[in-house]
Amino acid sequence: MKRGNGKMDFRLTEEQELLLEGLREVLKEVATHEYLKECDDNHAFPQKIAEAFVEHGFALLGIPEEYGGTPCDITTQMLVTEEMSKFGVPFPCFSNSLLIDDILHFGNEQQKAITMEYAKKGLCAFSLGITEPGAGSDDSAMMATATRRNGKIYINAHKTFITEAKQRPYMLCLTRELNAPNPHKAISMWWVDMSKPGVKVMPWEKIGGNTAPTYEVYLEDVELEEEDLVGVEGEGFMNLMGNFEVERIQIAAGVLGWAEAAFEDAAVYANQRVQFGKPIGSFQLIQEKIVEMAIKIENMRNLVYKACWERENGMSLQISSATTKYYCVRAANQVIDDAMQIMGGIGYTKDHRISRLWRDVRNTRFGGGTDEIMIHIAGRAILKKYRNK
Structure with missing residues (x-):
């Protein structure tokens, strides 16, 4: 969309027109009703669409060039989201750029490398572990904890409604210091390898959203290292x-x-x-x-x-x-x-x-x-x- 003199102008730029035209051609080939119905029936991630996005350069839109992505403004990213959804594509399966951005801003080099390895395949390396049975809209009621013992970090948590927790190899898990004097400085983010001992994942049966399965996740004394902290402790939220x-x-x-x-x-x-x-x-x-x-x-x-x-x-x-x-x-x-x-x-x-x-x-x-x-x-x-x- 054109910008100038502080006035709103919703006409698309030539670059945006060309981008969306190319996207439509890709979607006509891979996002057919038959394929999307098959994915929905089988509760399967639409892998063919992800692969096509990678092949045609759509998977890394909005990711900085230094990480192998294609920088673009937020308007262009939303136009792409709207266009794919017009074809009936389950857009939550392809809303990874925001999650990736969190790691690129706050993660360490290893976390960034793993994240981009998956992103280049059109996938997300991690799920987002925020919601708990007693903490939905009220994040301050979170009860997940990270405790230090003998030079290690131990995570204990019960997370719920976690999208693709079983399919993604890592979780960005939020914990809270329960007695913190400043509640705004109490929540931290941790990079949890889902293959570690103490992780248990149970599926939820839903009436929709079949291509993005949802899980209950239990973490019992899951052992982490200090370098598994993402960003600054206490500033995760x-x-x-x-x-x-x-x-x-x-x-x-x-x-x-x-x-x-x-x-x-x-x-x-x-x-x-x-x-x-x-x-x-x-x-x-x-x-x-x-x-x-x-x-x-x-x-x-x-x-x-x-x-x-x-x-x-x-x-x-x-x-x-x-x-x-x-x-x-x-x-x-x-x-x-x-x-x-x-x-x-x-x-x-x-x-x-x-x-x-x-x-x-x-x-x-x-x-x-x-x-x-x-x-x-x-x-x-x-x-x-x-x-x-």
């Missing part, structure tokens, strides 16, 4: 926070693409499906749904692109990242649900991608921050602006 705002925008861009995919399917079907001697798209109740869906998608797109523009211009994302995620995930759920209603019974079958999108999109209303937390973050910040008026 603060280090991660910098990427949370961008993650919210990425989720919004992903569900925007899913909503566009479902909308297109529904609009085509409304023109083709004949009842009472007419295409159902000729009936006003169907037209109302189509119009409302189109308005929601336009609003979603404007919010995502505006948030990207703010990031590119050095503006705070505190409010816009929360409001954008809040609106977009709710709107996407509504658009995809309306698309299923237009499709009727065929949309509810596993033969159609709308049923998969309908299952998968529901997770985005709590994954990456619940609707309620987004309201709390944005509401608190908005009110603060008017406190001394």
Whole structure:
């Protein structure tokens, strides 16, 4: 998107147009409905897509050149996320650049090397171990500990809803110093080899998100070395926070693409499906749904692109990242649900991608921050602006 004189301009640059054109050609070949359905049915990571992204240079977008990546702005990264999602690709499987960025900023040389070895294959080397049974939205309630004994570190933790914990060889595990005088300086990040003794992984059965399986992880006296610390001790959560705002925008861009995919399917079907001697798209109740869906998608797109523009211009994302995620995930759920209603019974079958999108999109209303937390973050910040008026 073009930038200049501080004015928003959502027209794509020539480079962005060419990049997206190339991406579409790749996705037409590998992101077929049949293949994505196969991955969903088998609870399998879409490896063919990852390999195609590597082959055509999309896997390392946004990674600094010094690590073998292709630097690009956040807007371009979100455009790629939106475009792949338009093909129905499960974008959470390909949202690794933010995680990689954490290690490139705070990890040691060995951790960086391992991370990039996997990234160059289109994979992520580690899962993110934050959530616990008693610590979801409230990270300060985390009970995982790191204890020093005899020159070693011992991790004890019960982590839950950890994406691909079994498939990824490492975990970036967050622990808390339980009696720390300053709670903001109590959380640390540790690089945990998942093959170590004391690690136990149990699968969760979910109704969606089958291509990104989720696990319960138990760590019992898992022995680490001092060099397994990532970043500065006590500053782990603060280090991660910098990427949370961008993650919210990425989720919004992903569900925007899913909503566009479902909308297109529904609009085509409304023109083709004949009842009472007419295409159902000729009936006003169907037209109302189509119009409302189109308005929601336009609003979603404007919010995502505006948030990207703010990031590119050095503006705070505190409010816009929360409001954008809040609106977009709710709107996407509504658009995809309306698309299923237009499709009727065929949309509810596993033969159609709308049923998969309908299952998968529901997770985005709590994954990456619940609707309620987004309201709390944005509401608190908005009110603060008017406190001394």
